[in-house]
Amino acid sequence: MVSSTVAAYAADALLVAAPPLKIYTTVASLRSFRRPLFNVKSLAFVPTMGALHAGHLSLIRSAAAENDSVAVSIFVNPAQFSPTEDLAVYPRTLKSDLTALELLNVELQQSGARGRIEALFLPSVTDMYPSGIPQVESQQRGAFVTVQPLSSKLEGGSRPHFFRGVATVVAKLFNIVQPETAYFGQKDVQQTIVLNRMIKDLHFPITLKVCPTGRETDGLAMSSRNVYLGEKRRRIAPVLYKALRASEEEYARLKKQGEALEARKIRNKGYEVLEAGGNGFSFELEYYSLADPEELEELDVVDASKGGVLSAALRMLPSRPGEGVVRLIDNIILAGDE
DSSP states (O other): OOOOHHHHHHHHHHHOOOOEEEEEEEEEHHHHHHHHGTTTTTTTEEEEOOOOOHHHHHHHHHHHOOOOOEEEEEEOOOGOOOOSSSSTTTOOOHHHHHHHHHHHHHHHHHTTTEEEEEEHHHHHHHHHHHTTTSSSSOOOOOOOOTTGGGGSSSSHHHOTHHHHHHHHHHHHHHHOOOOEEEEEEEHHHHHHHHHHHHHHHEEETOEEEEEEEBBBBTTTTTGGGGSSSSHHHHTTTTTTHHHHHHHHHHHHHHHHTTTTOHHHHHHHHHHHHHHHOTTTOEEEEEEEEETTTTTBOOSOOOOOOOEEEEEEEEEEEOTTTTTTOEEEEEEEEOOOOO
């Protein structure tokens, strides 16, 4: 089972939010918030695992610009962590997260945005997983959602449990919150493809909006896990985005010249950047993929009308004693002509 610290996360720091934001900690209470909104307001939903950064806030701004009301959830989902992963030390910053949401509400009011953040959902592990949720998958009991074969590709290669956990918790949250629209970032591009397939196949009456990846000024994709990098590795980390950009530029060059859009040539430009960009630091490339945007099948030649999904995962190895491995993911959508 998950540790008592994790299970009690939502209950440990129950704070009172400034209106119009209210905190809901149970499924029943969240539904009591949702029920009066039917046929009155459009409700947008931004699910998170907390440790909110500028990328999360950008998603919420988009949701508030297009909807009457916004609900945000913070839930560190045990089902998407394996026993060897960092569930126990995943960043938990509820007080600062709440402050960020309240400040954003002030900004939204001042800017004349259509909607506000009205609900912060902080469910307990027990509420979300009534049958319990040990991290060992073979010991888990209850209802789970799998989306195959999409979940087995790319991220699913090294983390076979991951999208089962993601699809399950998002399906639960969709069922609880019942939004019209949900907002996700492009950084987790495979997640958005998996969830769109789940929405379609399970007939959720929800539109999934994918917003651009939030980036630091040097291009590094924003992530709650970036805090683990430390100063030295943080300087090197943007090499992944630089590699993807080099591949994107090669795709554009081949297209402009009317040449065959060979995936090998496009990927090779990224490999060159990675080989030159380590500056003495060690990292391991898990995958560097150029795949079909619907099925995530690896491409030999890109169809110019459809484009492709260029994505990669990099493990940054420790630069000094006491550091752990930090895994970075990023992607760029190669636009098609359609």
